[in-house]
Amino acid sequence: MSPIPVTLIAGYLGAGKTTVLNHLLSDSHGLRICVLVNDFGEIALDADLIENRSGDTLALSNGCMCCTIGDDFYDAIDRILRLDPRPEHLVIETSGVADPFKVGQVALAEPDLTLQGVVVVVDAVNFGASLADAFLGETLRNQIATAGLVLVTKSDIAPQGALKQLRATLAELAPEAVRLVADYGRVPAEMLLEPLALRLRRDEPHAHGHHHDHGAEYRGWVYSGDGLADPAALDALIKAPIPGLYRLKGLMPLTDGSWCSFHRAGVQSDRRPAPPPKGQGRAVAVGLADRFDPAQLQSAWDAILRNA
Amino acid sequence: MAETILYAARRIITMEPTQPYATHVAVRDGRILAVGGPEIAEVWGGARLDERFRDQVLLPGFVEAHSHMMTGALWTYLYCGNVDRTDPDGNLWPGVHTVDDMIDRMKGAIAKLPAGQPLVCWGFDPLFFAGDRLNRHHLDQASAEVPIAVMHQSFHLMTVNSKALEMAGYGPDTNAEGVVRLPDGSLMGELQEMGAMFPVMRRLNMAIRDISKGEHAIVQYGKAAVQTGVTTATDLMADLADDDVATLLDVTGRKDYPLRLVPALGVIGLEPKAAAARALELRAKSTDMLRMGICKVMTDGSIQGFTARVKWPGYIGGQPNGLWNLEPARLKELVKTLHASGLNMQVHTNGDEASDFILDCFEEAMWEHPTGDSRHTLQHCQMAGEDQFYRAARLGVCVNLFANHLWYYGDAHAEFTVGPDRAARMNACRSALDNGVTLAIHSDSPVTPLGPLHVAWCAVNRITPKGRVLGANQRLSVMEALHAITLGAARTLKLDREVGSITPGKAADFAVLGDDPLSLAPEALRDIPVLGTVQGGRVFVK
Numbered sequence: 108m109s110p111i112p113v114t115l116i117a118g119y120l121g122a123g124k125t126t127v128l129n130h131l132l133s134d135s136h137g138l139r140i141c142v143l144v145n146d147f148g149e150i151a152l153d154a155d156l157i158e159n160r161s162g163d164t165l166a167l168s169n170g171c172m173c174c175t176i177g178d179d180f181y182d183a184i185d186r187i188l189r190l191d192p193r194p195e196h197l198v199i200e201t202s203g204v205a206d207p208f209k210v211g212q213v214a215l216a217e218p219d220l221t222l223q224g225v226v227v228v229v230d231a232v233n234f235g236a237s238l239a240d241a242f243l244g245e246t247l248r249n250q251i252a253t254a255g256l257v258l259v260t261k262s263d264i265a266p267q268g269a270l271k272q273l274r275a276t277l278a279e280l281a282p283e284a285v286r287l288v289a290d291y292g293r294v295p296a297e298m299l300l301e302p303l304a305l306r307l308r309r310d311e312p313h314a315h316g317h318h319h320d321h322g323a324e325y326r327g328w329v330y331s332g333d334g335l336a337d338p339a340a341l342d343a344l345i346k347a348p349i350p351g352l353y354r355l356k357g358l359m360p361l362t363d364g365s366w367c368s369f370h371r372a373g374v375q376s377d378r379r380p381a382p383p384p385k386g387q388g389r390a391v392a393v394g395l396a397d398r399f400d401p402a403q404l405q406s407a408w409d410a411i412l413r414n415a
Numbered sequence: 416m417a418e419t420i421l422y423a424a425r426r427i428i429t430m431e432p433t434q435p436y437a438t439h440v441a442v443r444d445g446r447i448l449a450v451g452g453p454e455i456a457e458v459w460g461g462a463r464l465d466e467r468f469r470d471q472v473l474l475p476g477f478v479e480a481h482s483h484m485m486t487g488a489l490w491t492y493l494y495c496g497n498v499d500r501t502d503p504d505g506n507l508w509p510g511v512h513t514v515d516d517m518i519d520r521m522k523g524a525i526a527k528l529p530a531g532q533p534l535v536c537w538g539f540d541p542l543f544f545a546g547d548r549l550n551r552h553h554l555d556q557a558s559a560e561v562p563i564a565v566m567h568q569s570f571h572l573m574t575v576n577s578k579a580l581e582m583a584g585y586g587p588d589t590n591a592e593g594v595v596r597l598p599d600g601s602l603m604g605e606l607q608e609m610g611a612m613f614p615v616m617r618r619l620n621m622a623i624r625d626i627s628k629g630e631h632a633i634v635q636y637g638k639a640a641v642q643t644g645v646t647t648a649t650d651l652m653a654d655l656a657d658d659d660v661a662t663l664l665d666v667t668g669r670k671d672y673p674l675r676l677v678p679a680l681g682v683i684g685l686e687p688k689a690a691a692a693r694a695l696e697l698r699a700k701s702t703d704m705l706r707m708g709i710c711k712v713m714t715d716g717s718i719q720g721f722t723a724r725v726k727w728p729g730y731i732g733g734q735p736n737g738l739w740n741l742e743p744a745r746l747k748e749l750v751k752t753l754h755a756s757g758l759n760m761q762v763h764t765n766g767d768e769a770s771d772f773i774l775d776c777f778e779e780a781m782w783e784h785p786t787g788d789s790r791h792t793l794q795h796c797q798m799a800g801e802d803q804f805y806r807a808a809r810l811g812v813c814v815n816l817f818a819n820h821l822w823y824y825g826d827a828h829a830e831f832t833v834g835p836d837r838a839a840r841m842n843a844c845r846s847a848l849d850n851g852v853t854l855a856i857h858s859d860s861p862v863t864p865l866g867p868l869h870v871a872w873c874a875v876n877r878i879t880p881k882g883r884v885l886g887a888n889q890r891l892s893v894m895e896a897l898h899a900i901t902l903g904a905a906r907t908l909k910l911d912r913e914v915g916s917i918t919p920g921k922a923a924d925f926a927v928l929g930d931d932p933l934s935l936a937p938e939a940l941r942d943i944p945v946l947g948t949v950q951g952g953r954v955f956v957k
Contacts, residue, residue, distance in 0.1 A: 120742045146686050178654060178684035179624065181613050188617070204739040208592075212610025216591035217617075218584035242724075242743045242772065245736050367588070379588050 110221040111188075111197050113214040114299050117250050118228030119203040119237050123260035125149040126292030127228055127299070128200060132156070132171050136296040139170040141187055141194035145202060146175055181213070188219055196223075196300050204246050207253045215377060224354075224372030226299060227254035228289070231265035231273050238276070251280040255353060255373005256298060258289035283374060285353045285395050302354040302372075302393045303327075326351075328401040331389040334412030335362045338378075341411050345369050345376040349407070351398025357390030362413050419443045419462035420952075423453065426931055427473045430902045430916035440473065442923040445952035450917055467956070472931045474897065475916050476646025476924030476948055477867040478904035480815050481761075481794055481857035484650040484678075485627035486865050487635025489537050493524045495565060496538030500864065503638035505957075514546065514553045521557035533562040533579070533619040537861075540568035542827065543880070549574045550597065551604025562619055568823075570862070571720055573612050574605045583614035628659055633666040637674040641955045643866045644926030644945040646675060647905065647914055651761060651794070651859075652711040653678040655697055660707070667704040673948060673955045675704050675924075677908055679711035679761050683740055687752035694758050703951075709908065710753050711794075712762040713740040715769040718797060718832050719824050723766030725798065731834045737766060747776045754780035759909060760791045761815070767798035774806050781810060792855070792907045797841045798833070804843070804850035813853040813907040816842040818874040819863040825879035839886035844874045848895060855904035856896070868932075871896035872941035893937055923952040 118124050128142055129151055144150060147165065150173060159166040163183075165173040172194065176183045187197060197220070201210050207225045214222035227250050238244050251257065257277055262270055277286055287294055297304040302325075336359045345355060356370040358381055366388075369378040392404055420442050427437040429450060441448040441456040448462075449455040456462035490502045495517055497510040511517045517539075525534055534557075541548060554563045554576035562579035566572075575583075580602055585594055587601070593611030595603045606612045616623070626632060627650075640648050653659070655678060667676050680697060682690035690710065698708025715737050716722020721730055722737040729736055741749070750773070753760055764770040770793050777791055792813040793799070797820060799807075807814060820828075821842055828838040840846070847854045856870045874896045877885045891899070905915025914922050929944035947956030 120744055145684075148686055176684060178681050181609055181616075182624065184613070185617060202740075203742040203745075206738055209608070209610065209738075212591050212593060212608065213613050216583075216585075216589070216594065216611045217614045242739070242768070246739070249735065377590060380586065 108193070108219070110219050111193060111195070112223035112301070113197045113199060113211075113220050114223045115199050115201055115207050115211055115225045116228065116299075117201045117205060117207040117225065117254070119230070119234075119243065119247055121233060122203070122228040122230040123258075123289075123292055124200050124228050125151075126260065127226075127258060127289065127294065128198065128292075130292035130294070131198065131296055131299055132167060132169075132173065134296040135169070136300065138300065139192070139195045140172075140198060140300070141190070141196070142171065142173045142198045142200065143176055143183055143187070144173060144200045147173070180210075184213060184217075198299065204243070205250075206246070207250055211253075211375065221370070222372070222375050222377060223301070224255045224299075225253050225375060226256045226258060227251055228258045228260060229273070229277070230260050231262045231270055234273055235269060235276070248280055251277065251284070253374065254281050254284045255375060257281060257284050257286045258294055259286060260289055260292065262288045263290045283348050283350070285351065285373070285398075287395075298353075303356060303391050324396055325393055326396040326399050326401060328392040328404050329390070330357070330408060331387050332412075333387055334414065335360050336388070336411050337362050337413055338367070341367075341369065342378060344407055344411050345371045345378065347407065349394075349404055350400070351394040352392060352404065353394050353399075355390065355392040357388070358384055359388040359390065417444045419448060419456055419459060421456045421462035421464050422468050422473070423464060423466050424468040424473045425470055427917060428897065428933065429918060430475050430898055431918045437917070440917060440923075440925075442949075442952045445923055447917060447919055447921050447923050449919055467954075468927060471946060472928045473917070473925045474644070474928060475901040475926070476914065476950060477644045477900050477926050478855070478908065478910070478915060479640070479645045479648040479857060479860070479865065479867060479900075480792075480855045480904040480907050481651050481817075482648050482860040482865055483627065483652065484632050484636050485623070486860045487637070487639045488626040488632035489861050490635065491626055492535040492537045492566070493520065494538045495520065495536040496568065497540060497543040498864070500538070501642060503635040503642070505642075512545065514549070518553070518557045521554075521563065525558050525561050528561065533564065533621075534558070535619065535621055536563070536565040538568060539565045539574070542823075548605070551575065551577050551580060551602065554604065564615055564619055564621065568862075569719070571717075572605060572607050573615070575615055576604065579615050579619065580604060582618045585614070628662070630662060630666055633663060633676075634672075636676075637672055639865055640674040641948050642945060643868075644928070644948055645865065645867060646673070646924035646926070646948050646950045647908070647910065648674055648676065649761075649908070650676065650678040652681040655680050655693075655707065660697065660700065663705050664700070664702065668702065671953075672704065673950045673953070675706065675914070675922075675950070677706045677709065677910070679709045680707070682710045682749065682753070683713050687749045690749065691752050691756040691758060694753070695756060698758075706908075706910070709759045709761055712746070712749060712753075712760050714746060714762060714764050714773060715739060715766050718765050719827055721832070723798075724768040724772070725766035725833070726768045726771065730832055732831065736768070743772060746772075747779065750776040751780040751783065754786065754789060754791070755784040757786060759789065761794050761907075762791065763794045765795045765797050767800060767803065770796050770799050770803055774803060774810065774812065777810055777812055790853075790907065790909055794857075795859075798837060799843065799846075800840065801846055801850070804846045804852050808851040813855065814847050815855040815857050815904070815907050816844055816847065816874075817859060818842050818844065818856040818870045819858050821873045821877050821885050822879060823863050825877075825883060825885045826881045829879075829883060829885065840889065841885065842874070843886065843889045844891045844895075844899065845889040848891070853903060853906045854899045855907045856899045857904075866941075867900035868943055868945065869941045871900050872937075874899065875937045875940060893932055893940060896940075897932060923949055925949040927956050
């Protein structure tokens with residue numbers, strides 16, 4: 108059984124986490140997603156989308172489900188891992204004061220889970236004031252620093268000056284994170300679940316390493332070939348700061364003859380041993396068009412390859 | 416008419432100012448009828464004299480106002496701590512001091528394990544264990560086939576053997592933060608925090624929360640209480656689902672159950688109004704032996720885990736400030752809602768920023784809903800300064816300080832967390848009393864072992880294993896410390912009308928001691944033998 112990808116949705120009270128989740132649960136992504144929330148209170152779904160409600164679980168007609176964390180987060184994770192069939196993706200809404208890095212450890216440690224990404228929702232109207240709060244400032248700065256993707260909400264009603272200040276603050280706190288405006292929680296579901304799927308909607312994957320655009324917003328990169336990856340160099344690459352890169356994933360043979368799977372989502376990365384697949388090593392990446400330069404990734408990639 | 420029994424004792428320490436000491440106590444219908452000398456029952460028509468406590472000292476039954484049900488059930492697992500301890504069934508477990516001792520004990524236990532079962536151990540404290548830090552190679556000597564997990568006393572760490580690591584899928588490529596490595600880069604077997612422990616716990620079926628539920632856990636908790644002189648104890652964070660409550664009502668209602676149980680509803684996962692409604696519903700189901708209705712609120716983490724919210728200047732190592740359990744705005748709403756519903760709150764606050772914030776919440780709640788004697792309690796409240804004690808007193812807020820920390824973590828606090836000056840004012844019992852705050856002191860068992868006399872010993876002596884005296888000016892007298900484990904603790908639970916002192920009308924709850932704490936050196940307090948208890952007039956002494 109392949110591990111369940113996990114996306115964390117963090118952000119302070121009122122930032123719009125629930126709006127993002129409502130949007131995601133109503134989207135037609137076709138995936139069986141399980142969303143884990145603190146309480147159902149703010150989840151506002153169409154009544155006809157809700158198929159069944161029992162205790163800590165809401166079952167939706169599109170195959171998704173929503174569970175409450177209850178009084179123990181790890182019990183909730185354990186319950187989800189026992190579900191049959193297992194969900195195809197787990198989205199966890201963390202508390203407004205959680206440290207996403209700490210929460211994410213379970214997805215790095217548990218072989219049945221894999222950490223896909225950390226998304227932090229920031230409210231353009233109130234974020235500045237929250238940062239200045241002595242009880243919250245350090246916690247929120249830390250959340251932003253952990254983020255691979257920052258979603259900015261309420262940009263439409265924020266004063267111009269505040270928006271500009273917010274951009275500067277985010278650039279300073281999380282220089283590597285990808286930032287998107289997501290007013291009313293509107294963000295492509297792929298950005299929360301699997302950014303690489305963005306390409307599948309727009310064009311077919313190509314063979315061999317070259318890059319190509321997917322419209323104005325996102326830009327992709329693909330590799331397939333016979334090269335062997337140097338493990339230490341690969342580890343360094345998947346952690347390296349590459350502007351605008353959001354998602355990198357692959358299955359590669361290493362110089363010692365074994366295979367590994369690796370991935371990076373935002374600032375989170377992971378490499379694990381993997382059984383040899385049929386065919387060649389391969390890797391894919393996606394980033395935001397205005398900052399991600401596939402040519403830069405390509406040259407970094409070439410540098411880690413050794414000839415077979 | 417029910418029989419009246421007159422117990423004669425070497426000494427009775429009552430905790431009542433009118434008559435602090437006595438030699439005889441008359442008991443009828445499970446309650447104290449009269450207290451005084453040999454003639455005290457005469458006005459009541461006489462009594463049957465019972466001299467079984469002739470050589471013993473009676474105190475009010477101890478009230479442990481911050482401990483957990485898991486205390487008794489943990490003995491389901493193999494004890495591997497360094498101190499000699501007696502399990503709830505009365506078996507003595509000598510402390511293990513070396514790896515060889517530990518391996519021997521494990522091998523013995525493995526030989527008796529049903530096939531396919533893992534070996535789970537508890538009580539291990541690396542701070543009190545000489546030699547190399549425990550690692551998987553040590554545990555592999557006990558077994559390479561049976562998975563072994565050793566929970567550390569803090570419950571935040573565990574050390575496991577190679578088999579358990581393999582089952583969890585941990586290997587050279589694991590990059591989770593809490594999976595510790597040896598200097599050569601290989602896995603050590605130590606796992607830090609739940610994220611890293613979870614994969615092992617799942618695969619070894621270590622349902623630690625489940626072992627604190629059900630008949631066995633409740634029965635064992637009662638036995639552990641008898642051994643330590645406790646007649647009233649909390650389970651200070653419980654789910655209290657309907658089936659749990661049914662079991663609690665059943666077991667605590669039995670004629671031979673020796674403990675008045677005070678479970679606190681854990682409210683952090685609940686919406687405020689739902690939490691209040693549930694607590695009120697539970698309160699209405701209370702019986703004499705099962706007192707429900709109090710709520711447990713969490714605010715921050717632990718000081719030694721650097722997750723407590725502390726005021727400037729923070730942790731001496733420059734660690735970032737700790738974590739709130741819930742957004743401060745939501746915490747405040749929760750506190751206000753529970754307060755407005757007339758419910759009592761026991762609030763976990765370790766760091767001084769957390770206790771400050773909760774005092775703010777209480778004050779706001781009280782302005783909006785002046786309810787008189789709400790008697791909320793700050794639990795742990797380890798770093799509070801004079802300002803906070805003064806304020807707590809004026810708000811009618813009690814404190815239950817974690818005196819046992821002074822011994823178990825005092826050196827670590829002085830050296831690694833907050834430094835010697837703030838460590839000296841940790842669990843500032845003297846300040847609490849001098850400011851007029853109602854004071855209880857606790858063990859947080861199983862975080863530190865159940866045993867109010869040890870807690871009192873800590874508050875009286877404030878010494879550490881390395882010989883420090885942490886804040887000599889904060890020491891209590893023996894009498895004050897005994898008050899904090901009896902009447903003081905009863906007050907924090909609003910049970911002082913019924914228990915906590917030896918006076919006519921209260922429950923006949925006594926701790927039976929082998930010696931007199933007031934005639935021994937203060938250093939000897941923790942060594943006084945506890946022979947058992949009398950609870951509701953029933954004698955639980957071997």
